[in-house]
Amino acid sequence: MGVGGNFWGSLKPYARREDLDFLRNKRVAIDLSFWIVQQETALRNRARNPHIRLTFFRTINLFSKFGAYPLFVVDGLPSPLKARARIQRFFRGIDMENLIIAEGDDVVERNALFQKCVRECVELLQILGMPVLKAASEAEALCAQLNSEGHVDAVFTSDSDAFLYGAKCVIKCLHPNSKDPFECYHISDIEAGLGLKRMHLVAISLLVGNDHDMNGVPGIGIETALSFVRMFPEEDILNRLHEMGKGEFLLSLMDSKSPSSSSIPCSDENSLKKKSPHCSHCGHPGSKKAHLKVACEYCCVSGNENCSNKAVGFRCECPSCTKDRSSKAHKKQENWIRSICSKIYMKKDFPNDEIIKMYLGHNQEDLTGDKTPCLSWRSPDVETVIDFLGYHQHWDPSYVRQRILPMLSTIFLREMASNQTEGSLLHEQYEFNSIQRVKIRYGHPFYLVSWRRVGPAVGSVCSLVQNEQVTQQEEFMEEHEQNDLLDEADVPEIFVDDGCWFLLTDENMDLVQAAFPKKVDNFLQEKEMKEAKLRKRKSISIPGNSETPKSRSVQPSITEFYRSSKVFVHGESPDENPHQGNVEVLRKGKRKVLSPNLSKSVRRRLLFD
Template identity: 50%
Template sequence: MGVGGKFWDLLRPIGRHEGSDYLRDKRVAVDLSFWIIQHETAVKGLALKPHLRLTFFRTINLFSKYGAYPVFVVDGTPSPLKSQTRISRFYRSSGIDTTCSLQEGVSVERNKQFCEWVSECMELLKLLGIPVLKANGEAEALCAQLNSQGFVDACITPDSDSFLFGANCVIKAIKPNSTEPFECYHMSDIEAGLGLKRRHLIAISLLVGNDFDSGGVLGIGLDKALRIVRAFSEDEILQRLEDIGKGLKPAVSGGIKSVDDDGEESSSQMKRRLPHCSRCGHPGSKRTHFKSSCEHCTSDSGCIKKPLEFICECSFCSKDRVLKEQKKSENWWIKVCDKITLGPDFPNRKIIQLYLSDIFTEEGSSMSWGFPDTEMLVDCLVFNLHWDPCYVRKMLLPMLSTIYLRERARNNNNNNKGNPLLCDQYEFHSVKCMKTRYGHKSFVIRWRKPISTSGLTPEKPIVVWEEDEEEVVEEEDCVVDGLNEPQVQDDNGECFLLTDECIGLVQSAFPEETEHFLQEKKLRDSKKKNVCEEGGAGSSSMGAQRSITDFYRSTKAAATPAENIDTGGSSVASASAEKKREASSSSFSKSVRRRLLFG
């Protein structure tokens, strides 16, 4: 939930739309609980253990396609405040009386089934070599702490209260198989665009509701909360709310003057003593203006009748309007303060301390990314999801190739020209082509199986999945975040694997081979362009225009004798149709042929 009152709608105008390369080589903290809930809801009943299935696919996508270094965070023991809020929300939705106290005997343990799902996903992620951290409380709180302390560059979570815990960059959601960019929100943009800082956001959550107090203050929505918190600076906002909760009514910065001071009374008296013309509305009586013309009206024939929406701009009326607006603001402020005072124990100091604390874990500095345990992963997924071992290895290959290219790029930088084999079987051969999928450009890499690999024959490689092609198609039908499957190519008896790889990563790992491919591509493009220019010169637009003119002249000449000859008309029409077909079969463009045939 996060902050109540449609808080994301407030932030949406200042959100950034980032592409797939934004997370390249960035460390991101992922709220695992949200992934499990989201995927369990999306494909429940369509697949066996969807939480494992989608966690596997989306993690590999995040690692290989986006090039990120993910670290997953799971919830620890929730705060008693969160448990009370969750139970209160359940009671309200069920129509149960909530007047009874929930302070005693509140269970802080999470759902047993959900805890089992989390444990299974944690086991899977550790086998993938991805670090998993357990928070002391809320997962989004630890994600925010890792972000604020510089351990990660962004958080992936839909909970808007991440900013209240100190997050600097929050990615609301990622859709791997979509051309839509994902929403990215920065705390710096919130401060610059909305004028709100961290304590302002905490104050808003106290007024409109949050995960630890879903009710907030009765009668105060997001608009009123914004108006309240913007009246104070970040350093004083929480103290001012505490004063209001005690029954005090602190003065708003900018100064709301009292409606009972002498200035207002004297101004009202001056307003009453100064008459205004009923015809033109300017200072002075109608009789006075009849005797001596109004100095504000430009007409010599008397006062000009005032329009319906006339507003007098004299000093007395202007001052009166200002005082009325001050009175209105003061009355609004008094009503709001009274509503806040009625709230029990407002503001809740425990909630404020929870948002401002940074002791959710001490494991942030020990994050490390390892190498996937392929055989254990195969056994795990075969046991839990009943997948074929070949299918598991196939789906795992994008992650292994990404790790291989990263290591290769790092070794090149260290002047180490070693070239280990991918999966101990395949070596880099060449860049086949450039591919665009879902708006994301990548290289298609050919991996070759060398003949001298530990006695294995190239006719029967270990990673073989041609036999399971039909099963793989069925698997992909119900995958929400499926992967770009590696393909197998047989070229004159030599076996190749085809994988989609990041262009920049391939350039860093194999600069010479990449440069060779780009030069050849440039040469092919230039040849194709020359061929198109030569072909276009023979059928220029002027030539096409002359052909169209000749066509109409010929049809007109053929139609003239047809009017005077009764017999043989069908042959003339046939000849005309034949000419049209000949023209349509020429090298004209589609639009030109359409005009010739149906014009």
């Protein structure tokens, strides 16, 4: 979707892989239709309502694991141009010029089944407390406008035309189970790498096709379009396309090649244009017969007395050859430009001013003053979420409570960081107990936080322990889904100690520091004391030995195991050795077994003694 001709492939070299904290405490606008299409395509007929599943887990991950503030945008009524393009997808190969498209809401309304999926996801997001906006037309257009005007820090979509609408940072892919989960594209990198700005990108979309005009200009691909638009400055490219569409630019090229009295070359210029004869042996100007007598000036420079034979792929650098090559390259470039202009001129009604106005923001929404979007995040209604997912997904309440807990703990820590309140409880049931340890996950450190259940072990905690009662649908998904499509939130650990229930969750270290600074200080002091004791134990020497004991990780020399010569025990003479007659100690530590009657084990022992 977006710009045609594999436009994403041209941008791929300039993508960045951002780490886990890239979106922490940042706002991100999400094209909800992109999520729905992505999961429906990947898991169709393999899961119950995959769009609800993905929306639930990925929202919790973005909010808790990645620390972002997600904002969701849904599509409005598509433009008549996009409605026509959608029909073209279903009637490829049919002449669309004579196809009559009726005007009215019945034509521009989207697929009824897809709209049902959107409504269900919007209902879930509103229960989770996420803000949801509806665009006047395209969701990626509103996302890009929010990004360009500074309301959000990034856009989450796979539509490449978000750059044409003015987006500055686009997140195309999310790989949750990796060290650098975000695949990001920054407009600054694209401008520096490809030399293309926003007007250039609009021109490329007009040439290769887009969501509103699928065909583009026949015969022009993405590589040709990239090379062509770079020839013009940003402020001039669209005017040039208008001239080409009218044939004016092509006529100006043809007029520039027409002869005139002022451009008639003189005889001296004609003589310069004529290429001088070259030697077939060395390839330099002159005749072979003359070069056999005296080496040419080009070969003499290299110190040869005679002309050398020209190598494979030889190119003469004399003025006449250089000028001839330049003239041919210039003529080839003119023919290439003339060919593109001819193709553009053959395109009817090119360029479409309505598409240009749409991309350049003339139809964008007014987000100033009283019309500024309300971007507020609320705490989720847990019981309503349980009822909603129980009805649509048939999930057990304990399963939902366990999966939503990371989101609740993140909200609780943010509230504690902004307003320190004594006696506050997580979900009105758990209190912050302690920090167990530092946990490294995908190369990033987290605090493993222990939450203590207040009161007896009844109610939601008892039901939370019953998370093993997962439906057959969930077990099937856990066995067959890929990790990048699963997007499940981190599952809290549960344990019981002295009759008290505890939950363990992974939390961001900076967030825990801001919420409970005293707890973090105590944890760091205890950790430092443990490390100091460990260092002290390692520095203590073995009793009776002044030397520091050797580390077990050091491999001793092989000579400590296998001696190079026979050593007799003190007080033992060669005559007393029972094997003395069978083994002869030679010089340089060599041994020779004399008797083959000895067993294999004895011979091996004698060999290494």
